[in-house]
Amino acid sequence: MASAPANALPLFYNDLQPLSSQLHAGWKARTLEAAPFFGTAHAVPLTVEEFILAQRHYPIVFSAGENPVPLGLFGLNEGVNVFTDESGIPSNNLYIPAYVRRYPFMLAKLRQDSDDLSLCFDSTSGVLGEFEDGMPLFEGTEPTESIKNTLAFCEQFEQAGMRTGMFMQELIQNKLLIDGEVTIEPEGADQPFVYRGFQIISEEKLKELRGDVLRKMVQTGLLPLIHAHLFSLSLIRDVFAMQLQQGKAPSMTPPVAA
Numbered sequence: 001m002a003s004a005p006a007n008a009l010p011l012f013y014n015d016l017q018p019l020s021s022q023l024h025a026g027w028k029a030r031t032l033e034a035a036p037f038f039g040t041a042h043a044v045p046l047t048v049e050e051f052i053l054a055q056r057h058y059p060i061v062f063s064a065g066e067n068p069v070p071l072g073l074f075g076l077n078e079g080v081n082v083f084t085d086e087s088g089i090p091s092n093n094l095y096i097p098a099y100v101r102r103y104p105f106m107l108a109k110l111r112q113d114s115d116d117l118s119l120c121f122d123s124t125s126g127v128l129g130e131f132e133d134g135m136p137l138f139e140g141t142e143p144t145e146s147i148k149n150t151l152a153f154c155e156q157f158e159q160a161g162m163r164t165g166m167f168m169q170e171l172i173q174n175k176l177l178i179d180g181e182v183t184i185e186p187e188g189a190d191q192p193f194v195y196r197g198f199q200i201i202s203e204e205k206l207k208e209l210r211g212d213v214l215r216k217m218v219q220t221g222l223l224p225l226i227h228a229h230l231f232s233l234s235l236i237r238d239v240f241a242m243q244l245q246q247g248k249a250p251s252m253t254p255p256v257a258a
Contacts, residue, residue, distance in 0.1 A: 182236050
């Protein structure tokens, strides 16, 4: 249900090109009026800074595999997002993950032998180009204020990603993650719908932590993040109910989601 993307390029991105004052001097950026890529996304990466806001809207789980990442669940089946219309326009007041808001930009390494990150963009997005209308990307050889703000946002996202990685290491080190499973029995179904393929934090293992470990989690602010995740899990059934209401639920002979 919520496996991490396995593609070489990150989720949503079909191509990456570095933004250049020489190659893109006359280019402009249009406003992203629709986001169909988000409209079919059932799971989107989250950073720990987003847990408190996100847990009010949708479930937070962790991807399966050896290198799990936090994910916001927008649907329980591939290609289903119950919080947007078909064009990816979200419902009112929905918290949209920073991962979505940074598109089509992101910071990426241009050379494997260097840790330097460059501002890149997805050339297939249709947002950047030699348009007559739109926001200029450069003033001469200098980036415009808009691009400077975009760069700052992407840098903040990378920093949040590093803090998220440290949070995940704490969960793994203390063996708090377990395989998740949700069984839902809607009225009229011949069989229950069983969803697996994700991880959650075990409340039992959390209770068994040594006092010094738990105290460290309180002092470093990790415990509220764990509670936000646990509180959000009650929304999984709400997401399924929304799928039923919108006619996006799977057939009444449900496959096991993975």
